[in-house]
Amino acid sequence: MKIQSVLRAIRNADRDFDLIGDGDKIAVALSGGKDSMLLFVALGMYQKFKGKNFELCGIHVDVGFEDFEHEKMKAFAKQHGLTLYIEKTRIFEILQKEQNLHRGKIQCSLCSTLKKGVLFEKAKALGCNKIALGHHGDDAVETLFLNMIHGSKVATFLPKQYMSRMDMDMIRPLVYLKESEIVGVVEENGIPSVRRVCPNDGFTQRQEMKEFLDKLYAAYPMAHDNFITALSNTKQIHLWQNAKKEKK
Ligand SMILES: Nc1ncnc2c1ncn2[C@@H]1O[C@H](COP(=O)(O)OP(=O)(O)OP(=O)(O)O)[C@@H](O)[C@H]1O
Numbered sequence: 198m199k200i201q202s203v204l205r206a207i208r209n210a211d212r213d214f215d216l217i218g219d220g221d222k223i224a225v226a227l228s229g230g231k232d233s234m235l236l237f238v239a240l241g242m243y244q245k246f247k248g249k250n251f252e253l254c255g256i257h258v259d260v261g262f263e264d265f266e267h268e269k270m271k272a273f274a275k276q277h278g279l280t281l282y283i284e285k286t287r288i289f290e291i292l293q294k295e296q297n298l299h300r301g302k303i304q305c306s307l308c309s310t311l312k313k314g315v316l317f318e319k320a321k322a323l324g325c326n327k328i329a330l331g332h333h334g335d336d337a338v339e340t341l342f343l344n345m346i347h348g349s350k351v352a353t354f355l356p357k358q359y360m361s362r363m364d365m366d367m368i369r370p371l372v373y374l375k376e377s378e379i380v381g382v383v384e385e386n387g388i389p390s391v392r393r394v395c396p397n398d399g400f401t402q403r404q405e406m407k408e409f410l411d412k413l414y415a416a417y418p419m420a421h422d423n424f425i426t427a428l429s430n431t432k433q434i435h436l437w438q439n440a441k442k443e444k445k
Pocket residue numbers: 225226227228229230231232233234256257258259260312316329330331332
């Protein structure tokens with residue numbers, strides 16, 4: 198896939214979900230992974246589209262892992278003329294505390310909450326009104342299945358979500374892309390990603406779900422596009438109306 202196709206996918210998501218407006222100041226949440234690195238450069242290019250007047254910067258929350266390749270990330274931002282802020286934290290130290298461990302493992306949910314707090318605060322301090330995350334279509338489908346399995350709910354994250362507590366929108370401009378398309382485009386365009394250093398990496402429920410869905414797509418290839426399309430097919434939702442439960 199060419200970078201132009203990524204820009205088209207971003208433009209379509211922007212049009213369909215009203216992601217980016219005139220005068221926005223957007224902070225890309227940069228993990229260093231392929232998705233957010235691609236999002237950062239692609240939004241830098243999208244700024245040059247006609248009628249797109251918004252400011253852009255990147256924020257990386259440094260969790261405190263040893264061996265994280267900050268220099269690679271900084272060099273990448275510099276090469277593309279993008280402004281990057283790195284927020285140093287002691288999140289990893291907090292995660293490793295005995296009382297915060299779950300069955301001897303650090304908790305992804307706590308890590309995510311702490312990172313989000315730092316991210317929002319920095320974005321607010323910089324005067325940003327939107328935070329852009331690197332989630333894509335496959336992430337949305339995985340979230341849907343994880344919510345059904347573990348939370349008895351048919352729900353996934355939204356392409357645009359207003360966070361009232363912080364008075365800030367979270368936007369996900371890559372929702373129309375699949376992970377395989379992102380892998381292709383970052384390879385073709387030499388977009389780097391940092392080495393993964395989180396000890397939980399590869400051992401999460403999300404990773405299991407990814408592997409489960411890959412098997413399902415191998416058996417039913419059409420399911421891949423259909424699942425993503427189904428997420429916005431709101432006219433065709435048929436769920437049970439339980440009058441007694443709804444009264445509660
Ligand atoms: N340390 C961080 N600092 C800033 N943003 C982050 C950080 N970690 C995650 N994010 C944001 O949250 C999104 C989802 O997080 P997740 O942990 O799934 O990302 P990842 O798979 O490690 O990397 P990526 O999605 O960038 O390939 C990222 O795309 C990024 O926008």
